[in-house]
Amino acid sequence: MPRPRCPRCTRPPNHCLCPLTPHLPSRSRVLILQHPSEERHALNTARLAQLGLENAELRVGEVFDELPALLADPAYSACLLFPGDEAQPLVPVLPDARPTLLVVPDGTWRKARKLLYLNPVLAGLPRVALPEGLTSRYRLRKAPEPGALSTLEAIVAALDILEAPARFDALLRPFEALIEGQIAAMGEETFKRNHGDLREDR
Template identity: 45%
Template sequence: MTVPDHPPTVRRATCGRCRRPQATCLCALARPTPHRTEVLVLQHPQEQRQAKNSVALLRLSLARCEVVVGERFAPEVLQGLLHRPGRQTWLLYPDVPAAPAPAVVEADRPAEAAPRLVVVDATWRKSLRLLLEHPALAALPRLSLPAPPPTRYRAIRAARRPDQVSTLEATVQALSVLEPAFDGAPLLDAFEAFVSGVAARQRGGAHRGFAPPSDPSVGSG
C-alpha cells in the first residue's frame, strides 16, 4: 500500500451566510438596520481574505448592501455598478490632490433621487490606485466626512493616520449624513463586539467566537 507523502488537507467548515469559518461566524452579531441608501462596496481581493475585515458584518446588517470584489473593472461593467435608474451616486472618498473631486453642478442631480453610496474597501494606496485607473469612479461626486470619532478598530488593526477608520464605521457615518434619521448605533455596538472577539483571539484567550453585545436593546430595530 502506498502511503501519501502529505496528509490530506482538512477544510474548515464555513458558514453559508457570512462566508466565514464556523468558529468565527458573524451571524449572531448581524444587526438589521433600516436604511434607504443603496451601498456598493468595491472590495480589494486582499481585504476579502482579511479575518479583521469589517465588510462581512456590514453586508449582513444592511439589506441594500452589495459587495463586489476586484481591483480592475471593465468600463462597461463599472458603469453598470455605479449608476442605477433613479439614484444619485456618491463616492465616499476625500478630495485629495492626487485625485481631486470633480465639480458638481446642482442641475446635474436628479430631483428627489434616492442616494447610492460607493465605498472603496482597500488600503489608502490601493484605493487611490483604483481611482486613478478608473476615470468613471473618479468622476463621481464625492462625499467627504467630517473628522470621525475615535475608531474602535485600532485595537486589532494599525492605522497610519488618526482619521483612518474601518470601512464599516465610515459607511455608518456616511449613511448618517445622507439619511439624518439613520440610526447606526446598533451596528457600531455589534462592530465593537466583533473587534473585542478578534482582539481576544489575537491575545490567545479562551474566547474563540464573537459574543453578541450585552445591551438587550441592541438590534431591536
C-alpha cells in the same frame, strides 16, 4: 480537511457573527468595491456591511467593467466616499430628493487609490467626505492618519449623516465582537502591554 465555516459570515461555527448581524433597510444604496487583497482579511468589515444592510452590494476585483451601468441608475444620485481637496462634506438627503448611491472603495489607502486609477469612471463622481475628528473603534491597530476608519465604520458614519435622524450603529455589533475576540485570544495582559495606549475609555 478544511475547518467548517458559516456559509453566511464565513466564521467558524463557534464564532458565528450572524446572531449579532442586523438586517437594516436604508434609502441609500451602498456599493462597496473591494480590492482582492481585503477579501480574506481577518476582519473584512466590508462583508459585515454587506450582510447587515439590505441595500448594499459588495463587488471584489480591481477593474469593474459593469460600473458605468451601475452608476447610471436613474433612481439614485451617485457619489464617491473618498477624502481629498475636492471632496464635499456629507449632508442629510431630504425625503423628497433622490436617494444616494454611495460608492465606497475598500482597501488600504494605496489599494483604494489604485481602484480609482483603474476605474476612471469613478473620477467623474462627486466626492464626499466624513467630518474630521472621527475615531476608529479598532483598538488593535493605530490609524495610519487622523480620522482613518474601517470601511464598516465609514459606511455607518456616512449613513448616519445621509439618513439622519436614523441610526446605523447596530451594524457595528459584529465588528466589536470580532475585536473583543481578538483581544481575548491574545490575552488581556498581552493586549494591555502592546495596545494599552489605543484602548478607548469605556
